[in-house]
């Protein structure tokens with residue numbers, strides 16, 4: 256087969272496969288791929304896939320079976336990870352939307368294990384849930400088609416060894432892969448953090464001394480850790496999933512850990528810094544700026560200057576993430592426990608791609624983590640990090656009796672938002688305090704409160720006024 260013929264054959268093969276998958280009439284215009292608009296086609300793609308028996312029919316079956324009994328008896332550490340699949344209403348900046356969740360929160364609970372552990376995941380679907388759900392854990396090397404979907408009123412468990420270190424997405428796999436886009440983009444996603452068996456590496460940050468020579472600064476592997484997960488919402492006006500908008504990549508909102516602009520200064524910060532709840536620290540939109548919003552109020556991330564900070568980042572969405580910190584250089588980027596870059600300005604994450612970003616904020620100040628795609632920034636992908644005491648609040652906080660002595664970051668006075676704080680690992684520095692924040696149902700927020708996580712919206716009104 257000569258080269259030219261091979262190319263023509265490939266184009267035709269792709270066109271035929273496309274026409275078969277989407278069930279469309281095969282026409283000359285579709286060969287070019289320029290006029291194919293799935294969202295405007297008069298066939299129901301999902302119905303056709305459903306009629307074929309779901310995508311599992313066309314996927315290979317050569318995947319390893321898992322045997323929990325064998326793995327549990329293997330002597331390895333076994334970590335149980337229990338999830339529910341539940342549809343709930345949750346807020347976004349325009350109303351509420353029909354969310355699908357793991358365990359009534361978006362993102363779902365974060366699993367944290369050590370490389371080599373056995374994960375025993377159980378998915379339970381309540382009786383009154385409207386649809387079946389599945390689970391595909393990218394930390395495993397087992398197809399979600401083996402796990403299949405779990406019907407309402409049922410439970411299913413599978414086990415695997417977390418062989419590779421890194422950050423890994425998990426997500427609903429729909430009903431045998433049907434509707435997977437709807438379930439994931441409506442909220443059914445989360446991450447597993449698999450810590451390296453021998454822990455994280457020391458962080459080296461290159462600086463220069465006054466006379467210009469290199470001055471390498473080393474930071475211990477232990478770090479203050481955050482998780483940030485990026486996604487989009489594609490919604491109709493009444494808050495339902497809009498598949499046509501998804502096919503066109505026209506999202507309604509960009510969310511970080513489930514919220515648009517979830518990590519911004521709120522009423523308390525405005526009061527502390529400006530003496531007025533209505534004056535914003537950052538002169539941009541502050542939609543979640545009200546204590547009445549309870550767990551949905553915006554809440555910045557607090558770190559100390561000179562502190563080793565580690566971000567676990569996952570792109571759960573359908574659009575690229577150009578991860579950038581306004582005012583900082585990313586000191587190190589790792590994927591799968593391998594360093595990918597150091598001293599970089601921006602790191603690109605495609606869909607279902609992750610990184611571990613190590614950063615040391617040298618100077619007190621306000622830094623903004625963005626997806627450096629302007630459409631993403633303006634629709635929600637902006638996260639405020641406050642390092643040190645840039646507003647010189649320590650004397651006022653001490654005078655008001657909110658803290659007994661000056662603190663290295665406002666985390667000691669206000670805590671960090673619970674949804675941005677992953678479970679502790681072997682190289683984690685404990686957060687001084689954690690407050691209830693996130694795309695949680697009220698039921699989940701109540702459970703966090705019972706566990707001792709701070710409900711800021713209740714505590715703030717009881718604090719003595721800041722002079």
Ligand SMILES: [Cu+2]
Pocket residue numbers: 340355387388389427428429430438443
């Ligand atoms: Cu689902």
